[in-house]
Amino acid sequence: MYLGLDLGTSGLRALLVSENGDVLAEEEAKYGTQTPHPGWSEQDPQDWVTACETVMGNLRQAYPDKVAALRGIGLSGQMHGATLLDADHNVLRPAMLWNDTRAAQEAQRLDQAPHMREITGNIVFPGFTAPKLDWVRSNEPELFDKVALVLLPKDYLRLWLTGEAISDMSDSAGTAWFDTGARDWSDAALAEGHMRRDQMPALVEGAAPGGQLRGDLRAAWGISGPVVLAGGGGDNAAAACGAGCFAEGSGFVSLGTSGVLLAARSSYAPAPATAVHSFCHAVPERWYQMGVILAATDCLNWLSRVTGQPPAALAGTLPAQIAGPSTLTFLPYLSGERTPHNDPAIRGSFVGLDISHDQAELTQAVMEGVAFALRDSLDALSVTGARLETLLAIGGGAQSEFWLDTLASVLNLPLDLPEGGAFGAALGAARLAICAVTGAQPEDVMTAPPIARQILPRADLTDAYAAAHDRYRALYPAIRGAFQ
Incomplete structure (x- = not known):
């Protein structure tokens, strides 16, 4: 038996699979996020441990024989977080998450430092790990002096599971301390951020061994033999493994809390100026590039809160088929934006509101705005040389037929919908x-899921959506000055 653990932003998901990849059981445990100040986003690492104890306890109770036969655990997790530990591995402060934007000034300083983009292959975004530590240095100097080790969220869970400080290439590439082409820590980038190599975990490839489960946990969970932990991967790299996306030309679009458009690459071809992320893949000698928007289904969740209607009810107000773009335009920058703008200060807008607009039209505009933002990511990816002919559509938003039809026509790409079942980050782990x-070999294990059906762009509407996207794109510079 093999276990995939995906440490997400809102909860930990566990997937128990057989050696041939069949999913046998799954469990999930939720935890919260604290926002003590605007732009802050933090979690208590102990909540991750508690969630792991919960899912393992539930799995053992329901499937004792399967858990006893466990031989390997893979880890996936939210990227860019900063878990700060002292020399005794005590947590020094709440972990700062990927969507924490307090370090915008520090990110700008690091991004402007000589050779940083060349080394890392990326813009230094405020959500990355390095600027967070620079913020701690400036604002919590006594605490900064105690930092002996910095771990990404999934690797703190690994430390608890194994007692070892280890990370993988894909997750580490999102810190801005990493030489993404060389697949190693960069002493120059570390020094620019006032950090040292000895404060970093050891590195392994995602498909290589990365520690062994502690004996006391094996005994507590009734596991009969040794359990190897894989290096694992950042959430999107692991999701790509779960979806079989690691060959050149393969990719997926994810309508989750954030939005991701990912292209697998067989060579390293960074283009930082596009605000496209270029990271190591979780499998050796592979990379991936992705455009990221900070709010996708989060935009629909926001509209749900302000209207008092569940997201499914909002989606249910829309017709079965698209009929062309709305006269109302929504800019989905509720938490700032990454690709292509790298602008933590920008905020969302409705443009063209009319007294006649109703709840359904607001919902349509929100879905279209997210699709337009993902089209920006597709255009940015094309600058890097990435070529995609189809995309696998995943994430909670992919349950909306209207949203999928809109997205296919805005991107002007067919969308493949996988058959029901697990194919995300936990399966990839x-x-x-x-x-x-x-x-x-990864290519023998990480196969693509069976496709239930394909959604094609509406040829009669693609020109109309292209024109609407042009209007959308022109609005960013028009409103940007209001948020500077």
């Missing part, structure tokens, strides 16, 4: 564990 334990 479990697959990485299979490779780490058995030595199997």
